Amino acid sequence: MDERSINLRKEKYSKRIVTDTILLVTGIIGIIFLSLVMNLSDIFPNIPFPLEDWTMGQILITITIIMVASLIFAYRRYHDTKDAIKEFNSINAIKEEFIANLRHELKTPLVPIRGYSEILYDGSLGEINQKQKEALKKMIDSSEKLERRIDSLIFISVAKSGDIEYTYTTLNINDIATGAVADIADQLNQREQEVAIDIRPNLPYIEGDRKYLNEALIQILENASKFSSNGQNIQLIIHEGYKSLHIKVIDKGIGIPEEELENIFARFYQIDGSKTRRYGGNGLGLHIAKTIVEAHKGDIWIESEPKIGTTVHVRLPTPDHGIKIQKKYR
Template sequence: MKEFFRTLYGKISLIFFLLLFLLGTAQIIISVQSSMNFVCETDQTLNRYLARNLATKFQPFLKDSLDRAGIDHLIHELMIYNPRIEIYLLDDKGDLLAYFADPYKIQNSHIDTAPIKRFVSNDPDVRFPIMGDDPRSDRQKVFSASAIELPGGNQGYIYVILGSELYDTAINGIGGSYILSTTAFTLVLILVFAGILGSILFFNLTRRLRRMTRAVSDFDKGDYSRRIAVQSDDELGQLSSAFNHMADTVENSIDEMKKNDALRRELIANISHDLRSPLASIQGYLETIQMKEDTMDPGQRRAFLNTILNGVINLNKLVHELFELSKLDALQTKPRPEPFSIAELLQDVVLKFQPQAERKKINLITKIERNLPFVMGDIGMIDRVISNLIDNAIRYTPESGQVKVLLSRRGGQVYLRIEDSGEGIPREDLPHIFDRFYRVEKSRSKNSGGSGLGLAIVKKILDAHGVNIEVQSEPGKGARFTFCLDVWQPQKREKTAKDIS
């Protein structure tokens, strides 16, 4: 039972039953009170002229003096004929002059005359029931009243209580048990039928919540494919849609984490290889120079030192790329845009790579459209982008191949395209070439492929500039990388680094 009331269905059912009980009790109390008011109003309306009719019987006993014995006898006789009423004779101030009752039963010898005056005024705006004081109790009861002339010309009142003490005793004895039993039966009947209907309704309403709870529980236990069927557009339907969207996001994030973890493992293996091989080579050459210091000729020593220097340069380049990529990831490096000549920058970068292309007998071709305008961007970062793309093209182009660098304007943008005549990129690798540490060439050959960070750095820099880069390639037909920069508009406010970011 405790477990049931810990559930949402149990709590809602308990609250519903409590509210139903309270509302049923309130309704019964209001209904009983309304019924009593209706009875009182009806009783007073029907007996409105009772006191006036009785006043004619009392008047003979009030001609010269107050005949108490005759009045008491008359009151007693009338109350025998109608036990439901009690008759009192009052003066104009409301003091009791005559009645038929034991004196100890009279608790109030003075009656408030304000309700009596309202009753006898015959004002059409007066609404029944009008409640007056009961001489035998502290309660207010309905009455009938009429003005009567007392001896000496003074005015008094015939005051008739319409619910006598005997009547109250009978009602409390008979009517009380009837009302109590009827009320209890009605309340139980309401609770049973409304409870059954409410339980069925709440069970159906919470059934969707239970399904959602099971789905969330299964998802928490590792079933990331679990989803909730959306059956409506209400709040529960919106909650189901939100959970499904969240589950999709979490599942994609987990897949991305697994992918990143695989890349991280591959990174560790690749970087370990890239660090270990040059370090081992440097160590071997240094040990050889140390062992043969006295017998080694200058030419051989110079060759060894050049090999060591190349290894250190490669290591420095690898560390620099890792550091640069980490700063781009952490947004520590942000572009500082300024107008510059993309044509001059491209010529400088191509000259820098000309010796590398000549060593591989690669024809490095540059085609630059005349009178190109300045563009907006961070010149240092764009230099890095062009350098990485040309280096990547030369690296994957076989000997006697060619690399083309084309620069042209289209509308308000300048496009830069770098093409090579290499083996191209397989279709399945195209979506991943900008992933960090991803290499199309899986072997760690020194003759092809770098650390796998160059294109990742290119993508990060262009993303920081708000620029997309496109790749087109077919196996055996080389690859083509294209991106564009906005033409500098002198009359417009220059973009700040914050705007671009």
């Protein structure tokens, strides 16, 4: 359960408490009105009404008992919710502290591992044979993948505290798209996949942070590649929408069940969370993409069908200056 779910539950229970109180007060007013103002025997002459023989004291005692019982129930419901929220916040704080410590512990030794691997691969420390070169290439690829995992944790940790600083400049979406595809070239090659890029002509520029928009698109493309079979290609389509650019990443992979769609952008969420799950990853990719897109005042959503495929939609607003991109990529 994520923070959003906890907040929704808190709001739901708060509304229930208010509703219970309103119903309770309404019921009390109704009882008093029926008992003291109306002559019930005239309305239902053949049905005896015990309240007709009650004294005002008995009525007030009954009303008081009902009020106390309802208030106790509402009080207990409120505190159960409060305890659940407190427990969640405690667990969340521990997790955030763990992530903060983990990033420092992992990032420091990773730098020399990758650095020396690249020096050996380049032959700067002497000639190496082909098998040694292939082994070093795998080490470099694995260190890059690990570094990206660590960077994802760092991003989530910083984003949680609201300390991310975006540098907005005028950007050409062609550069972002082709750069993101190039950045995951190794993964695509390993899985014998290609990305068919279809960027429509004369698109307007956008205002955004090049680094983070590139990262958002990488996360989406990596997900599409990961959940597609080897040799199965991916489509990247970009066209102009109403005062926006509309980006679509389409795959023909395993798809997402409808009941999972509402959780798909949650942190650390895995469609297959079992210990024997087939697909790797840390469940942060789409959450990172959503965080970045929303920081750029854009929208992101998913359409998917199991065993047919998934389409991730991203809509980014365009500025009013109307500058167009003339070059077309396919």
